[in-house]
Every structure is written in C-alpha cells, then in structure tokens.
Amino acid sequence: MQIKSDKKNLFIGIMSGTSSDGLDVVLCSIDDNQIKIIDSISQSYSRKLQMEIIELNSPSIDELNKSKILGNKIANISIKLIEKLLLNNHLDPSSIKAIGFHGPTIRHVPKDFYSLQIGNEFLLASRTKIKTVSNFRNMDIASNGEGAPLIPLFHKYLLHTKNIKKGVFVNIGGFSNISIINNSSIRGYDLGPGNVFMDIWINKIKKRKYDKNGSWAKSGTVSDDLLRRLLNDSFFKKKPPKSTGRDYFNLDWLNKFNLNDFKPEDVQRTFLELSTILILREIEKLKGLKDIFICGGGANNTYLMDELSKRCRINIRSTEYLGIKPELIEPAGFAWLGCQSINNNKLNYKAITGAIKDNVLGVVVHP
Numbered sequence: 001m002q003i004k005s006d007k008k009n010l011f012i013g014i015m016s017g018t019s020s021d022g023l024d025v026v027l028c029s030i031d032d033n034q035i036k037i038i039d040s041i042s043q044s045y046s047r048k049l050q051m052e053i054i055e056l057n058s059p060s061i062d063e064l065n066k067s068k069i070l071g072n073k074i075a076n077i078s079i080k081l082i083e084k085l086l087l088n089n090h091l092d093p094s095s096i097k098a099i100g101f102h103g104p105t106i107r108h109v110p111k112d113f114y115s116l117q118i119g120n121e122f123l124l125a126s127r128t129k130i131k132t133v134s135n136f137r138n139m140d141i142a143s144n145g146e147g148a149p150l151i152p153l154f155h156k157y158l159l160h161t162k163n164i165k166k167g168v169f170v171n172i173g174g175f176s177n178i179s180i181i182n183n184s185s186i187r188g189y190d191l192g193p194g195n196v197f198m199d200i201w202i203n204k205i206k207k208r209k210y211d212k213n214g215s216w217a218k219s220g221t222v223s224d225d226l227l228r229r230l231l232n233d234s235f236f237k238k239k240p241p242k243s244t245g246r247d248y249f250n251l252d253w254l255n256k257f258n259l260n261d262f263k264p265e266d267v268q269r270t271f272l273e274l275s276t277i278l279i280l281r282e283i284e285k286l287k288g289l290k291d292i293f294i295c296g297g298g299a300n301n302t303y304l305m306d307e308l309s310k311r312c313r314i315n316i317r318s319t320e321y322l323g324i325k326p327e328l329i330e331p332a333g334f335a336w337l338g339c340q341s342i343n344n345n346k347l348n349y350k351a352i353t354g355a356i357k358d359n360v361l362g363v364v365v366h367p
C-alpha cells in the first residue's frame with residue numbers, strides 16, 4: 001500500500017518549557033520545504049507537579065534522586081500522550097521517524113558547561129518503540145555556546161517554507177527570546193522574563209497558575225520606581241549571545257525588591273510592563289521589517305498582546321498566520337531538531353548561541 005504523502009516523514013515533538021505549566025506534543029510531517037502539523041495534544045501539570053519541578057530549580061536535599069523520579073513521571077505522561085496521538089491518527093509507532101523530546105530545564109549554567117533537562121528518554125524510546133532524541137543543548141555549550149535559544153533556526157526554516165525572506169519571531173514562554181531573520185542572516189537571543197514573574201507572583205498571592213488574559217495585571221498600575229529598578233539588572237544591558245532562566249530570575253531575585261511595599265496588582269501590572277518593554281525595546285532597534293510573529297503561551301495573554309500591538313509600529317501577528325498555533329511552535333521546533341539530529345545535519349548556531357563550530361545537536365536513543 002502506498003503511504004499518503006502527508007503520512008511520510010512523520011515526527012513527534014514534545015516540549016515542556018521553563019513555565020513548567022505542562023507538556024505540548026505535536027505530530028507533524030517534515031521535509032526540506034514543508035512542515036505540516038497533523039495533530040497535537042497538550043496536558044497541564046497539576047499545581048503540585050508544577051511546584052515540584054520549580055522547586056528542583058534550587059538546591060535541595062536528595063535532589064539527584066528527586067530529579068530522576070520526576071523525570072520518570074514526565075516521561076510517563078509523555079508516553080500516554082504519544083499513545084493517544086498515535087491511536088487517534090491510526091498510526092503505528094513504526095511510521096514515526098523520531099521523537100524530539102525536551103523536558104523541563106532544572107538548571108541552565110553554560111558558564112559551567114552544562115544545561116540539565118529532566119525526563120527519561122530511555123523509558124520513552126523503550127515504551128513507545130520510537131527512536132528518541134533528547135539533550136539538545138549540551139553539545140552547543142561544549143562548543144562554548146549558550147545552549148539557548150535553539151528555536152531561532154526553526155523559525156528561519158518556517159519562514160523558508162512560506163517563502164518569506166525577512167521576519168522577527170518573539171517567543172513568550174517563561175522567558176522571552178527573539179529571532180531576527182533577514183535573508184540568509186539570522187540572530188537570536190534571550191530577552192529575559194516573559195511570563196515567569198507574572199506566574200510566580202499570582203501563584204504566591206492568589207495560588208493560581210497564571211494570570212488568565214492578564215486580567216489581574218490590567219487591574220493594577222505600573223510602578224515606575226519598581227520598573228526602573230527591575231530594568232537596572234545587568235542581564236538586560238548585556239550584549240548577545242545571552243541566555244537565562246530560573247537559575248537567575250527567580251523568587252530570590254525578586255525578593256531584593258521589597259514587593260510587599262506595593263499593591264499586589266500593581267506588582268503584577270509592573271511585571272507585565274517589564275515583559276512588554278523588553279520586547280518593544282528590541283523591536284525598536286530593528287529596521288526594514290514588516291512582520292513580527294508572536295509564539296509561546298504569552299501570545300494567549302490578550303492584555304499583553306494588546307499592549308504590544310498598541311505600542312509597536314510594526315504588525316504584531318500570532319504565528320497562526322504561518323499556520324502553526326503559538327503554543328505549538330516550540331514542540332514543532334523540537335520535532336524539527338529531532339529530524340535534523342537523526343539526519344546528522346550539522347547546525348550553525350554561531351550567530352545565535354555563540355558556539356564556535358557547527359554541531360549535530362541531540363542524543364539519539366534507539367528502542
């Protein structure tokens with residue numbers, strides 16, 4: 001029987017980002033000139049599991065064992081989602097070329113030559129019977145790169161599939177990162193906090209996972225004084241390549257700012273303002289661009305998107321315009337990176353992470 005063309009070159013991408021909000025899984029077909037999302041499935045983590053992952057970002061007793069047990073939990077959730085996805089699409093595991101798996105980052109310390117994501121790629125490969133690629137960041141770091149962001153090359157590929165030569169992507173996850181594509185040149189780097197402070201704050205004050213549509217932030221007023229002090233951090237002044245995460249921007253970092261002196265909703269509004277300004281500032285520097293594509297969960301924060309659109313002189317669009325929902329860009333990106341890995345394609349991240357050479361990224365586990 002002939003396989004239908006959209007059932008060829010099938011890959012699965014799994015992403016669980018720094019927000020630790022849940023797992024996004026996509027099934028897609030990938031070739032040199034086209035990516036097609038066939039199906040997707042997402043699962044939110046319980047607040048308890050989210051807290052357990054976030055706590056692992058700081059040193060604690062028995063953390064080695066905890067990270068392995070939690071990694072297994074995440075692998076087991078992923079396995080169930082993959083089984084469902086295959087069943088819903090009447091697919092056999094043998095029709096999937098590979099899984100690109102990115103578990104939650106619990107440490108990202110390029111200066112000490114490591115980045116640590118949890119998950120269990122051996123369980124994934126063994127149980128799903130699908131080749132599994134993981135650990136995408138450490139070869140880049142070994143080449144003196146930041147190990148992040150890795151998604152810009154996928155953004156570039158995405159524009160290529162649509163025959164678009166220039167464009168900017170801003171991914172608003174726990175942290176925000178930007179990709180600037182101008183014909184064959186590409187730059188990309190982390191901007192700093194995206195949703196992470198808004199999530200931490202609403203979690204602390206209201207025990208909620210996130211500020212839906214930014215409505216709590218909207219009820220507050222920006223504190224210019226707090227904003228100025230937040231923006232004074234050296235990371236925001238540093239030139240790229242640069243990457244960051246919860247190792248640096250976390251509750252300890254926030255505790256320096258006496259947040260209890262402010263109305264809680266004003267703090268939330270100021271955090272939204274910080275995320276907005278970090279993005280707008282970069283966009284202001286760019287010339288000759290028509291479109292900015294927003295992806296990541298922040299694209300669903302309607303208040304944040306309204307503020308960005310109102311204050312930006314260039315069109316702000318969701319990546320939906322390119323045919324991929326904003327929350328699926330990262331999992332699709334890791335499906336694509338998995339595809340590059342099993343094809344032994346060396347990727348050039350020099351202008352993004354600062355790596356000194358091209359590398360095949362990821363470690364492949366065979367079932």
Ligand SMILES: Nc1ncnc2c1ncn2[C@@H]1O[C@H](COP(=O)(O)OP(=O)(O)O)[C@@H](O)[C@H]1O
Pocket residue numbers: 016017018019020021022172173174175195196199209210211212213214295296297298300301302327330
């Ligand atoms: N409707 C929404 N309103 C406000 N924020 C949202 C909404 N949907 C998602 N988010 C934010 O997006 C985050 C998840 O984004 P995601 O791209 O998955 O980040 P990460 O890659 O860090 O996991 C959530 O933690 C939340 O802060």
Ligand SMILES: [Mg+2]
Pocket residue numbers: 015016017018019020021022023297
């Ligand atoms: Mg997420």
